Amino acid sequence: MPSHSAPAARSQDLKKIYGTGETAVHALDGVTVEFATGEFTAIMGPSGSGKSTLMHCLAGLDSATSGQVFIGDTDLTSLSDKEMTQLRRDRVGFVFQAFNLVPTLTALENITLPVDIAGRKVDKDWLDTVVGRLGLGDRLGHRPGELSGGQQQRVACARALVGRPEIIFGDEPTGNLDSRSSGEVMSILRASVDEFGQTVVIVTHDPRAAGYADRVVFLSDGSVVDEMRDPTADSVLDRMKQFDPAAMSPLAK
Numbered sequence: 001m002p003s004h005s006a007p008a009a010r011s012q013d014l015k016k017i018y019g020t021g022e023t024a025v026h027a028l029d030g031v032t033v034e035f036a037t038g039e040f041t042a043i044m045g046p047s048g049s050g051k052s053t054l055m056h057c058l059a060g061l062d063s064a065t066s067g068q069v070f071i072g073d074t075d076l077t078s079l080s081d082k083e084m085t086q087l088r089r090d091r092v093g094f095v096f097q098a099f100n101l102v103p104t105l106t107a108l109e110n111i112t113l114p115v116d117i118a119g120r121k122v123d124k125d126w127l128d129t130v131v132g133r134l135g136l137g138d139r140l141g142h143r144p145g146e147l148s149g150g151q152q153q154r155v156a157c158a159r160a161l162v163g164r165p166e167i168i169f170g171d172e173p174t175g176n177l178d179s180r181s182s183g184e185v186m187s188i189l190r191a192s193v194d195e196f197g198q199t200v201v202i203v204t205h206d207p208r209a210a211g212y213a214d215r216v217v218f219l220s221d222g223s224v225v226d227e228m229r230d231p232t233a234d235s236v237l238d239r240m241k242q243f244d245p246a247a248m249s250p251l252a253k
């Protein structure tokens, strides 16, 4: 594990407050956390603990109230809107729960869209490698509506990988998938770390998904309360039982 290398992303005393006065919600209450390059991290915690807020701030999709966020050496809080857009486009990949594919474009056009928008040339060999590894070779001419949920999410993974971003963020990437497709998508993200040296950070409620990660960071009430290395679905589930049982994953229900 290359935990000695510079972090791909980190936050320093990150606070996010929604609203003001008595109704203010402290979604992030001073989060300091690092995500090592070439590692796969899962962020977990009860509903409302701040997972999505943390991920959105880390990925430059939302701005914090105070504190700092770095992607590599770049302090996101120092960037203009335009620079932030460029950073998201050039250095960060995303996989969302709702796949977020363009319905009128083919799988291939969806995969290359971010690179096309950035005005960069698609690296054909790399594209072939990613498409082959994700088993999408015979689906490239299909539109999202002609693909299963699992296939759509594999297209979304390919889209995130093809630009070789410094870091890929996944917001519940298996949230809409059955357990088989979930396993496939997690295997792909795992392989992208093991085979391509990709850095991946996901938010998940699913201990089985978290079992694919190198490390789990646990949030509660807007703070990092624990972390676990080399997690398994069982060890994650045991740890989650110490949180609010009402916020447990489907495994526990």
Ligand SMILES: Nc1ncnc2c1ncn2[C@@H]1O[C@H](COP(=O)(O)OP(=O)(O)OP(=O)(O)O)[C@@H](O)[C@H]1O
Pocket (backbone or CB within 6 Å): 018, 019, 025, 026, 027, 045, 046, 047, 048, 049, 050, 051, 052, 053, 054
């Ligand atoms: N736009 C917003 N306005 C006001 N409060 C918000 C907003 N977005 C999030 N919150 C609040 O901030 C807290 C953290 O929300 P967040 O979505 O980050 O939690 P989460 O851990 O991702 O939850 P879940 O697992 O249910 O998706 C919650 O109390 C939530 O109600």
